[in-house]
Amino acid sequence: MYLEIITPDKRVFEGDVTSVKFPGINGGFEVLNNHAALISALSNGPVRITPATGAQVEFRIDGGVVEVLDNKIIVLAESVNA
Known part of the structure; x- marks a missing residue:
């Protein structure tokens, strides 16, 4: 899967990932390869990324949409805080 995290100011992350965990407004959820199409609002909290290569990365977001x-x-x- 390919992931892009964008704020009004800059592109924060882009690359291949195996999974991403999001802070949804009704609770957290995870997206894996071949996930069904969706659009969801995000609340404040951590986005946990497992890249295709390398160690897990975490960004803290202040709301948004995925x-x-x-x-x-x-x-x-x-906005995003590393």
């Missing part, structure tokens, strides 16, 4: 479609994930976040 779109999952055809193994591509786009996160539009209000």
Whole structure:
């Protein structure tokens, strides 16, 4: 899967990942390869990324929206803290 995390100021992360955990407004959820298409609002909290290579990465977001479609994930976040 390919993940992009974007804020109004910059692109924070982009690359291949095996899984991503999100802070949904109704509870956390995880996106894996071949996930069904979805659009969801995100609350404040950690986004935990497992890259295709390397150690787990975590960003803290202040709300936003995520779109999952055809193994591509786009996160539009209000702001991000590494």
